[in-house]
Amino acid sequence: MDAEPKFREKRTSPKKQFDENIENEVIKSPQESFKIDYFLYIVDKAITTLQNRFEQFKIYEDIFDFLFSIKNLKLLGCVILKMLKP
Numbered sequence: 001m002d003a004e005p006k007f008r009e010k011r012t013s014p015k016k017q018f019d020e021n022i023e024n025e026v027i028k029s030p031q032e033s034f035k036i037d038y039f040l041y042i043v044d045k046a047i048t049t050l051q052n053r054f055e056q057f058k059i060y061e062d063i064f065d066f067l068f069s070i071k072n073l074k075l076l077g078c079v080i081l082k083m084l085k086p
Helices: 030-063 070-084
Strands: none
Touching: none
């Protein structure tokens, strides 16, 4: 897309509590801030959502396992037909 990313630095100063030391504060670059606060958050959400979705599909497979196999479905049809014949 030939677009250069432009990361702007935040101009806000963090509010500190009475017992915090300013010397131990880590200042992040705009790229680091974007990576930690946005990109990694989105990637983590995507991974979590996919894991939840596949866990739900596993539950569906356990419940409706006979529908996932044509061979089992054919056998089930034969069993039902035998049960219906007097």
